[in-house]
Amino acid sequence: MPVQLFIFLAVVSIASSLGVVVQKNPIHCLLALILTLITIGALFVALDAVTVGFLQIIVYVGAIMVLFLFVIWLLNLQAEPVPIGHLGLKFFATIAVAAMAAELFVFLSKTRTALGEVNVAAGYGSIDSLAQTLFGQYLMAFETTSILLLVAVIGAVAVARRALPVRASAGSPRPGAPS
Amino acid sequence: MAIDLLIGAIKAIVILLLVLNLSAVLLWFERKGSALIQDRVGANRAAIFGIGKRMGLPNLGLMNTLMADPLKLFTKEDFVPEGADKFLHALGPFLALFPVLVTFAVVPIGDAIQIGGRTVQLQAASINAGALYILATIGVGVYGVALGGWASNNRWALLGAVRATAQMISYEIAMGLAIISIVITFGTLDLQNIVHQQGGVWFGWLPRWGIFLQPVAFVMLLTAGMAESKRVPFDLPEGESELIAGYFTEYSGGKQACFMLTDFAEVVLVAVLVTLFFFGGWQVPWLYGDGFHLGVHQLLLPRVAVVIVGVLAFWIKVVMFCWLQILVRWTLPRFRYDQLMRLGWKGLVPLGLLNVLVTAFVVVLATGAGR
Numbered sequence: 001m002p003v004q005l006f007i008f009l010a011v012v013s014i015a016s017s018l019g020v021v022v023q024k025n026p027i028h029c030l031l032a033l034i035l036t037l038i039t040i041g042a043l044f045v046a047l048d049a050v051t052v053g054f055l056q057i058i059v060y061v062g063a064i065m066v067l068f069l070f071v072i073w074l075l076n077l078q079a080e081p082v083p084i085g086h087l088g089l090k091f092f093a094t095i096a097v098a099a100m101a102a103e104l105f106v107f108l109s110k111t112r113t114a115l116g117e118v119n120v121a122a123g124y125g126s127i128d129s130l131a132q133t134l135f136g137q138y139l140m141a142f143e144t145t146s147i148l149l150l151v152a153v154i155g156a157v158a159v160a161r162r163a164l165p166v167r168a169s170a171g172s173p174r175p176g177a178p179s
Numbered sequence: 180m181a182i183d184l185l186i187g188a189i190k191a192i193v194i195l196l197l198v199l200n201l202s203a204v205l206l207w208f209e210r211k212g213s214a215l216i217q218d219r220v221g222a223n224r225a226a227i228f229g230i231g232k233r234m235g236l237p238n239l240g241l242m243n244t245l246m247a248d249p250l251k252l253f254t255k256e257d258f259v260p261e262g263a264d265k266f267l268h269a270l271g272p273f274l275a276l277f278p279v280l281v282t283f284a285v286v287p288i289g290d291a292i293q294i295g296g297r298t299v300q301l302q303a304a305s306i307n308a309g310a311l312y313i314l315a316t317i318g319v320g321v322y323g324v325a326l327g328g329w330a331s332n333n334r335w336a337l338l339g340a341v342r343a344t345a346q347m348i349s350y351e352i353a354m355g356l357a358i359i360s361i362v363i364t365f366g367t368l369d370l371q372n373i374v375h376q377q378g379g380v381w382f383g384w385l386p387r388w389g390i391f392l393q394p395v396a397f398v399m400l401l402t403a404g405m406a407e408s409k410r411v412p413f414d415l416p417e418g419e420s421e422l423i424a425g426y427f428t429e430y431s432g433g434k435q436a437c438f439m440l441t442d443f444a445e446v447v448l449v450a451v452l453v454t455l456f457f458f459g460g461w462q463v464p465w466l467y468g469d470g471f472h473l474g475v476h477q478l479l480l481p482r483v484a485v486v487i488v489g490v491l492a493f494w495i496k497v498v499m500f501c502w503l504q505i506l507v508r509w510t511l512p513r514f515r516y517d518q519l520m521r522l523g524w525k526g527l528v529p530l531g532l533l534n535v536l537v538t539a540f541v542v543v544l545a546t547g548a549g550r
Contacts, residue, residue, distance in 0.1 A: 027267065027329065034322065041315075054311035058355075062318020066348050069325055073341065126307060127368060 005046055013039035024079040026072045030065065037061050049125040182297075191284065191303045198283050201498070202443035207244040209505050216509045255432035263429065264330040271327020272430065272437030278320040279444045285309040286451055287371040289461045289490040292483070301461075301490065302371060309370035310362050313452070314355055317407065321347045323441070324409075324416070328426030339425025342516070343409060343416035349523040350406035350413075356531030357393075357400040360538045361456045364392050374460030378467070383474060386464040389457040395534045397457045399527055404449030405504060406523070408442060412511040415519060450500035458496050461489035 016039065019032030037060045044053030121129075134142050207222070214221025222240025224247075259268055289301035306312050321344055328340020365373045379387050390397050406413040417425030427438045454460060465471050466488060470479035480488070514522070 025264075027264070027326065031267070031322075031326070038319070050306075050308045051311065054308055054315045057315040058311070058318050062315065062321070062351065063348065066321055066325075066344060069322075069344065070341075073329070073337075127311075 006043075009039050009043050009046070013043070026077045026079070027069075030068055030072060033068075034061055034065050037065070047125075051125060051127045051130050186297075186299060187303070190299075190301070194283050194286070194288065194303050195280060197288075197494075198280065198444060198447055199440070201447050201494075201501070202440055203245060203249075205443045205446060205501055205505070206248075206439070207241060208502065209508075210240065210244055212502070212505050213509045216506075249436065252436040253433050257433065258429070258431045260332055260429045262332040264332070267326045267330035268429070269434070271323050271330060272427075272434040272441070273323070274326060275320065275323025275441045276437050276444065278316045278323075279441055279448055282313055282316040282448055283451070285312050285370055286455065287374055287460060288493050290486050292486050300371065301486075305371065306369075308368045310358055310368040310373075314351075314358060317354065318351060320407075320445075324426050327430070327438070331426075331429035333429050335422045335424075336426050336428045339416045339422045339428065342422075343426055346409070346413065346416060346519060346523075347407055349520065350403040350527070353399055353523060353527035353531050354403040354407065356528065356535055357396040357403065358456070360393055360396040360531070360534050361389060363535065363538045363542055364389070366542075370455055370460075374455060374462060377459040378462045380465065384465075386459060386462070388459045388462075393457065393534075393538070395530065397453065399531055399534070400456065401449070401453055402522075403527060404445075404452060405507065406519075408445035408449060408504075410442060410446070410504070411508045412514050413519065414513060415516055418513060446501055446504050447497065449504065450497045453500050454493065454496040461493040463488055463492045 013036050016032045016035040020029050020036065023029050023032060038057060041053045041056040041061070044050075044056060046053075210222045213219075222244050223238045224240065224243045259265055284303040285306050287300070287302040291298050291300050293299075324343045324347070325340045328336040328343065331337070361373070362368055365376050367373060367376075373389075377387050377389060381387055381391075385391065409416050415425075416422075417427065419425075422428070427435055430438060465473045466485060468482065468485060470485065471477060
């Protein structure tokens with residue numbers, strides 16, 4: 001990946017993820033989150049993990065964020081005025097954040113980050129190699145996960161389903177029936 | 180390096196302009212076509228100095244569809260309703276149009292050509308995972324409509340946006356399942372490779388097109404694609420008798436033109452996908468790298484001519500499928516909302532799952548890939 005592309009994508013993704021936190025309107029936050037996910041997907045693609053990158057966009061941007069959008073619409077979330085908060089709390093929070101930043105800076109400056117060119121095998125990250133790994137080496141884990149997800153889906157349907165109407169006996173009107 | 184960039188830029192611009200122009204011409208196609216279907220005259224106003232009339236030609240309304248109407252739209256007041264989210268209201272139309280247009284980047288419009296010892300793919304971006312890319316960009320396309328409708332601060336627009344979002348994500352699943360069947364059949368995500376595999380013939384005469392391998396997926400992709408483009412019979416998001424104009428009620432001028440253009444670009448996109456996956460893309464029946472061969476007859480052509488015939492054939496097929504969609508649009512009435520959802524979730528999705536299952540079984544049995 002060209003370093004300019006990396007810097008561009010990194011800056012955009014960090015800026016947009018900041019946007020998720022600092023904006024007040026939930027829909028604007030959602031839009032910033034979508035941008036973050038798309039740039040991270042693009043980073044994956046640029047790092048030869050093509051399948052993961054596109055799946056990230058298909059699943060998260062194409063489906064899960066739409067769900068978020070529906071939740072925001074249905075709950076009718078509005079931009080809320082931010083409470084002022086305690087001054088003391090802000091003071092300590094600032095100190096904690098500054099300490100964290102300093103620690104990260106010291107840690108990262110000591111680490112060797114210059115890895116140089118990493119050679120990956122041909123076809124790395126393609127759907128072929130992904131499928132070979134997933135359905136060969138990790139078949140058991142994969143199938144177990146899919147059963148787990150299926151159980152979760154069935155459970156969600158069972159919880160969300162309305163209770164079956166009780167067979168109305170003579171004299172007692174059905175609940176909710178116009179009397 | 181520089182020349183590669185130049186070639187890439189030229190390809191991107193040419194494909195973009197082809198799509199945009201075809202979308203604009205489709206508007207005229209639709210006006211005149213609907214007039215033909217309903218026994219009307221259709222667009223026949225606005226000529227330049229009456230040139231056509233003086234030459235005794237009928238006025239086909241090309242001027243008022245392709246020049247007068249866009250001019251009118253772009254010079255209109257750009258109205259933003261009170262209490263609207265101005266930023267998202269302005270962003271909406273572009274967010275709707277952009278994903279559709281970038282999808283065309285991976286579409287191969289012809290075979291590779293040799294220019295000065297350099298192989299040029301007639302495809303703006305040769306991505307190995309082209310089919311995944313298409314699914315990703317189509318998935319992003321929801322947001323323009325959803326956010327545009329929400330930002331308008333109008334109940335009808337919001338209802339239209341909710342309907343559009345629900346409809347698009349429902350039919351995306353059917354579309355994805357149809358594309359998965361195709362990918363399993365051809366064993367690749369590369370669109371150029373899929374088109375290459377559709378060259379040649381069976382039984383000495385039948386072209387090896389995807390429609391003969393995956394007829395069910397063809398019907399699914401066409402139906403789901405038309406639902407994605409939100410036109411009659413799937414135009415509930417803008418059902419004018421219920422919602423005025425749905426999600427673009429509060430749009431005018433250039434932004435409204437943007438939404439209209441999105442609709443037509445989606446029609447072109449569906450036609451392009453159907454052509455690529457089921458009708459051989461740029462493959463012409465019985466045309467090989469060196470000319471036509473059918474049985475013992477043959478007509479040899481130079482390589483350049485073969486490529487040009489292929490490109491022409493691709494766009495002819497695309498225009499045919501655009502025409503088919505316009506025909507459907509003016510033939511069928513609008514669905515009811517429950518019918519729409521039932522068709523999507525109880526019709527197309529189970530059918531698609533079954534199709535994927537059967538395809539996988541047949542492919543494994545035929546190639547012996549399982550063992």
